[in-house]
Amino acid sequence: MKKLNRRDFMKLTAGSGCAFAAGLGYSQSAFAGSLKLQAGGKDFSPTTGKERQAIPTACWQCVTRDSMIGYVEDGRLVKLEGHPDSIRTLGKLCAKGQAGINQVYFPDRILHPMKRAGKRGEHKWKRISWDEALDLIVSKLKPLRDAGTPELFMYQYGRHKASQGATMYDFMQAYGTGTIGNHTSVCEAAKWVGQESLWGGMYDNWDYDNTDYVVIFGSNQFETHTNHIPTSQRLIRAKVDRGVPLYVFDVRLTNTAAKADQWIPIKVGHDGLVMLAMCNVIMNEKLYRKDHFKFMRVSEDYKASVDEKIAAVKKNVANYTPEFAEKHSGVPADTIRKIARGFAKAKSACLVTYRGTVMHYHGADQERAAMLLSAITNNLDRPGGRVMGVGAGWKHPSSPKAKVHKSLDVKDGFPGEAAYPTHHVSHQVLPMIKDGNAGRPKVYWWSCYNPGFINGDNNELQSILKDESIMPFLITSTIVYDESSQYADLILPDVTYLERWDWEDMVSANQIAEFYIRQPLVKPLGESRCQGDVWPELAKRMGFELAYSSKEDFVRQSCEMTPGVREAGGFEYMKKHGVWHDPKAKPNYGFYETKVDVSGDGVILDEKTGVYWNWKKAGVNSEAEAKSQGYLGTKGAKKAYVAQNIDGTAYLAYPPNTKFVKAGYLDFYSDNFADKGFPAFPAYTPIPEHQKMADDELNLTTYKVAVHTHSRTAHCKWLTEIKHDNPGWINTKTAEARGIKNGDKIKVYNDMGEITTTAYVTEGIIPGVIAISHHLGRKHSGVYGSGQNSPIPGGAAADPDVKNIWWKKHGTHPNTIIPNSSDPISGTQRWMDTVVRVAKV
Template sequence: MVKLTRRSLMKLGVACAAVLAGAERALGQGLALTGTLKLVDGGMDFSPVTGKERKIVPSACWQCVARDAILCYVEDGKLVKIEGNPESIRNRGKICAKGQAGLNQVYDPDRILYPMKRVGKRGDGEWKRVSWDEALDEVTARLKALLDEGHPEKFMFHYGRMKGSDSKIVKDAFLKAYGTGTVGNHTSICEAAKWTAQELTWGKHYDVNDVEHANMILNFGCNIMEAHTSHLQLSQRTIGAVADRGVKLVTFDVRLSNTGAKSDEWIPIKPGTDGAVILAMANVVMDEGLYDADFIDTWTNVSVAELTDHLRQYTPEWAEGISGVPASKIRSLAIEYANAKPGTLVSYRGAVAHYNGVDTERAAKMLDAILGYIDVRGGTCRGVGAKWKYPKVSGSTAKLKILDGLEGDAALPTHHISHRVLDAIKEGSHGRPDVYMTYCYEPVYANGDVQENIDILKDESLIPYHVSINPFYTESSALADIILPDVTYLERWSWDDMVSYDMIPEFYIRQPVLPAPGATRQFQDVCCELATRLGLELGFESAEDFIRQSCEKSGLDFGYMTSHGVWHDADAKPKYKAYAKELTPEDYTGEKILFDEATGVYWDWTKSKAKTKEEAEEKGYTAMKYAYKGYVGQKIGDKVYAGFKPDKLNKSGFFEISSDFMAKKGFSALPTFMAIPEHEAMGADDLILTTYKVNVQIHTRSQNCKWLTEIYHSNPAWINPATAAKKGIADGDRIRVTSPIGEIVTTARVTDAVHPQVIAISHHLGHFEYGEFASGNKAATGHECVPDCHNKWWSEVGVHPNWIIPNAPDPVAGQLRFNDTVVQVTKA
C-alpha cells in the first residue's frame, strides 16, 4: 500500500532530485521538451472545432485613438478573433471590448464595397455604383481644374482619425505635392484646450500619467477605465497601482463613472469648476510650504514669491463656494498629494471641454510643476512615441483661412477649430473650397448643432462637391456626391507611433489581416493613383511600399515587423527628465544658430519663416514665425539645457507657468479661474448638460459593431433624485431637454450617481444612418455577414445629444464646449 503524505512527498522529491542529479540530468534540462515556460496572455489560439492552430496576423487596433497592438486570428480565411499582442510594451497583451469587436467592422453587413455616385439631389439617398476609373476620372478632373486655375487651396481635405503613416502619406506627401494646406482635423471636438494649454506651458502636447510608479492619483474629469485617449495603457496601470500597491485614486467628476466607482473617493463637482479646486490646491501647497522650490526656481519662469502672491486669492473656501467641494477636503487632499512624492494629476474632457478648459489644464500642470512632479518617474510626463523615418516630399502649400472658424472664435487655436469649419464655409469671407473631401470624419454627427451641419453640407451652393472616403454609409457620406469605399483598419497598411506609458518608444505596424473585400481600396493607395493621374511625384508606389521604405529608413526589418507587429529597443531606459539634458557647445553653436537674449533660447533660424539671418535677428525668436521649429536649447545660468521644447508657439525652454501669449491676448498670464458665462446666468431650475463615454463604444464609428451595440444601445439621461423630484420626474419617464438651439426627447434615469445640477447623456448613440445596428436603417449595400449579424433582438438606437449642443468654442483654444450647455428639463 502506497502511503503519500505531504511529508513523505517532500522527502521523495528530495530523493528524486538526487537520482536525477546522479543521472546527470541537470536541473531544468528537458528530456523531450525545449524552450522556456512562460505565462502569456494569449499569443496562440486554436479552433475549438478542428483543434487546428489559427494563423496569427499581428497588427494594430484602430477602433479608438489608443491604437493598441493586436494579434488577429484567422481560420480558413476568416478573421475569428482579436487579442492584444503580448509583445507590446504598451497594451501588454490586453485589448478592450471595442478592440475585440473589430471583427464587426470587417463583417459589417452595411459596408460600402464599391465607389458610389450620387443620383438626383444631394442627400436624397439615390446612388449608382461606378467603377474606380469612372470615380477617379471625375475626382481627378475636379482636382486638375483647381491646379490649372492656380488654386490648389480650394481643395479642402478634412480628416477625423488619421495618424502615423496614414497621415504622412496623405498630408505630408499627397496634399503637399498637390499644394493645398486647407487641411482640417477634428481635435477641437476632443481635447484641443488641453493640448493648447500644454503647448503654452511645457511645449509639445501629450501627457503621460506615470500611474504605475505614482504614489497618488488625482483625477479631474477623466473616465480612465473607459475612455482615456490612451485607454488600456492607462487603465491597466491604474488598476495595477490601485489594486496591487494600494495607491490612492481620487476622482472629481460630475458623474459617478466606472472610474469614480473604482476610486478611493468620488467627489462630485459642479461642471466647469475643476480649475478652481486645482488652484486652491496650489494655494495650499504654497501656503503650507510644500512646494519644490528648486524646480520652480530652476525650470519655471516664475518665482516662489510671484506664485504665492498670485495664488493667495484662491483659498479652499473660495473654491468651495464655486465648486461645491468642501474646503477641508481640498486642503487635506492637497497636503496628501504634496506628500505623495510623486503623484500625478490626470485630466481630461470632463475638466477641459469647457469655456475655461485651457486655464484648468494650465492650473493642473502648474500644480504638478510646483510639486516637482513633472517628467519624473511616477509623475506627469511628456509623452514618448516612436520617431519613424519615412519618405518625404517637398513642396509648398496655400490654404483658405477657414480652419480656425470665424473671426474672434478663439485667441490661440493651435489645433484649429474643426467644428466651426462648416460655419466658416457658410460665412464665406475667406473663400470656400470647390472640392471638400472628408476622410474618417463625420462632421454631421460628431460636431455640435447637427441640424446646421446637415443644412450646410447639403447646400450645393456652399459646398459644390463633397467626396466622402468611407467604408460605411454614415450621416456624412449620405451627403456626399461621390463615395470612395475605404478599407477598414484590418485590411490596411500603416505604421503607428502612439505614446508609450513605459516611456520607451514602441514602433509598430498595421497590416492587412484579410484582403480588401469588394472594390474597397485603402485610401493611401488611392492617393498614389491620384498623384500619378495628376502628374505628381510621391516617391513611393503604395502604402505597403511606404511602410517598407519607412522600416528601412528607421533601421527596422520589415519581415520582423510583419511577423511580430511591434518592436522596441530592449536596452532602452525610460526617458524621464528629458528637459534636464545638458547640451554641449557643439549642439548650440554654428552658422545657423542664433541666441535670443530676451528668452535665453538658442535656435536655428533656417527652420523658421525668416528669409535671411538679419530678418531672424531683427524680429527675434518670439516674433519670428515658426521660430519654435528651430528651437535648440535653453540657457539657464551658465549652462544650456534641452529644456521644455516648444511646439506650435515660440515658447522658451522654460516650463512657462506664466504665459506672455495669454497676456498678449488679454488673458491672465498666470493660470486663473474663468467663470463660465452661461453658468453664471443660469436660472435656479436650469441644468447643465454633460456628455460622457462608456467602455464598449467609441464616439462615432463603433455603433454598427453588432457585439458592442448589443451591449450598449440605450442611453437614458442621468438625473439626480432631488432634481427629478422637484421637476416631478420619475425613473423611466420621458423627458424633454431644451437648449438654446433645440430640443431632444429622451428617457430619465433617476440616480444619485450624478450631480444635482447636471443632466448627463452619453455620446455614441442616436445615429440616423450608418447601418441596421447603429440606426435601424439598413444601408444600401448587402454584404457577407458574421453568422449572428441578423440576430438583432433590440430596436432602440438611443439619443444623440449633439442636436442640442451648440458649436461653441472656448475663447483660447477653440475647443468645443461639450460640457457647458445650459438646458431646461421637463417631463415630456
C-alpha cells in the same frame, strides 16, 4: 519482453540518456524553431480543424491603437486579442478592440464605389467601377491644380494617425493643398494648447508604474480615458499592488470614481479652480518643492530668483482659498486641503485631466492650472508624475512637394474666434464654408469622419452638406453609410483597419517608445480599397508621382528607413512580430534637464529672456540684426531655439515647438496669453453661460461609454447590444423638483431645439446637471446602430444575427442641442458649457 512499468523505463533511460548525451542522436531533426506552447504558433480550431493564422496587427477602434493579434480561420477573421509582446498593452485589449471583427463583417458595409443618382439625401445611388470613380475625382481635382488653385480641394479627417496621416499629408503636399481639416477641436484641443503654452510640446502621459498618489479631474480613466488599455491596467496595478491612493473629481460617479478612494463631486467647469485652491494650500503650507521653480516663469521677470518665484506663485493663487473654491465648485474646503497635502507630500504624484476639465470656456487655462499644480510639487516629467509622452519616431518616404501650395483659411475658426487654434477649429469648418468669407472649396472630401454627427449643431451641418450651392462636390471614404455620407456625390468604399497596412506610434505608458505596425488580417472585402493605395493611383492619373506605390510599400520603406527597426530586421521582422522596442532603452524622464552645448556657430544669448538661439537659423541677416530684434522680436526665432540659460547653465529646458513663441521656461506667466487679453497666470474664469443660468436651467454635459467610440462603432453588433440607449443622468433632487421619476420619458431643450430620452435618476451625479452620452441616436449607420438597413445594399454576406436584435431603442443624440461654440483661447468645442431645461414629457 515482459510487461514494463514506469520503473523499468526509468532504469532504461538512465542508460539511453547517456547515449544521447554522448551525441548519438539522430542526424537530422524533423523540426525547426522552438516550442511556444502558450504563445502559440500556427493555430487551428479545435472544433472545425480549420487552420488559423495568428497575425500581429494594431487596433484602430480608438486613438490608443493597441497592438493585437488577429486570428484568421480559412481566410475569415475570427478573433482579436491583445499582443502579448507589446510593452504598451501587455497583451490586453478592450471590448471595443475585440469587437473590431464587427467592423469587417457587418451587413450594411459599403463595398463598392457609389455615385449619387438622385438629389442629395434622396438615397439614390449607382454602383460604378473604381476606374470610373478615380476618373471622376481626377476630373474635379486636376483642373484645380492646373489652374493654380489647389487650395479649393479640401480634405477633412476624423481619425488619421501615424502612416494613415503621413500618406494623406504626403499626397496633399504633392498635390498642393493645405486646406486640410481635422477633428481635434471636438476632442481635446484645449488640453494641448494649454500644455503647448507651457512645455512647448503636448500629450502628457501618467506614470502610474511609479506613482505614489493619483488625482484625476474630468476623466473616466478606467472606462474611456485616452491611451486607455496601457494606462488603466497600470493604475489598477498601482492601486492593488501598492495601495496608491486615487481621488477622482467628476460630475458623475463614473466607474473610475467608484473604484477610487474617494469620489469628489464637483460642479461643472470648476476643475481648474480646485487645482488652484490646491496650489494655494501647498504654497501657504510650504509644501511645495523648489526643484522645478528654476524652470518656471511666473511673472514678467525672466530673471527672478527661485524665492521670488515662490513668492509670486503664492501671490497669484492667494485669492483661491479652499473656502473660495468650495463656494463655487461645491467641493468642501477640507477635502481640498486633504488632497492637496496628500498630493504634495507623496513621494511622487500624478495629476490627470481630460475632456471634463478642458472642454470649456477657457479650458486651455484649466489645463495650465493642472500643469502648475504638477510643477510646484516637482511632478512634471519626473518618475511617478505627469510626464511628456514618448512615442515611436518613424522615418518615412516623402514625395516631391507641389510648386504651388496654398490653403483656404477655413480651418481655424471665424476671425477673432480663437487666439491660439494650434489644433484648428474643426467644428467650424462647415459653418465657415457656408459663411463664404474665407472662400469655399470646390471639392470637399472627408474620411473616417462624420461631420454631420460628431460636431455641435449637427443638423445644421448636415443642411450645409446637403446644399449644392455651398458644397459643389462631395467625396467621402467610408465603410458605413452615415449621417454625412448620405449627402456625398461619390462614396468610396474604404477598407477597415483590419484590412490595411500602417506603422503606428502611440505614446507608451512606460516612457519607452514602441514601434508597431498594422497589417491586413484578411483581404479587403468587396472592392474596398485603402486610401494609401488610392493616393498613388490618383497622383499618377494627375501626372505626378509619389514616393511610394502602395500603403504596404510606404510601410515597407518606413521599416527599412527607421533606425532600430531596420537593424532588428525591418519590414520582415515587423510583419512577423508586429512590435519592436529598443531592449536597451531606459524610460524617458527629465528631458528639460539636458545640458546643451551653446558654443555652436551662430548661437547667441538673448539678454532679455536668457534664451540661447542660433540667429543663422532664424532667417535674419546678421548677428547685429538678431541682437537688435531680440529673440522674441524675431519671427523665425523659435525654430532657432537652442537652450535656456538658468543660473549660468544652458539647459534644453522647455523649447517652443508650436505656434507659441516663448522662452525655454514653463510659461506660467504667459505673454502670449496676456497679449490676447487672457489671464497671464492660470486663473479661475467663470463660464459666462453658467453665470446667467436661470433657476430652472441645467448644465448639459456629455460623456463617453466604455463600449463605444464616438461615431465609429454603432454598427458593431457586440458593442451596440451592450449599449444602445443613452438615458439622461439626473440627480434625485433635480428630478424631484421637476416631477421626474426614474425611467420617465423626458425632454431636454433649449433655443436650439429639443431631444427626448428617458431619465436615469441617480445620486451618482451632482444636482443641476443632466448628462447624456454622445455616441447614439444614429439616423444611419446600419441595422445594428440605427435599426434600419443602409439605403445602399451591403455587399457583405447576410448576417444571421440580424434576426437576433432584441433591442428597440437606439438612443438620442445630444449634439443636436449643443451649439458650436469655441474656447476663445484654444478654439476647442465647449461641449460642457451648454445650458438646457429638462421636463417630463
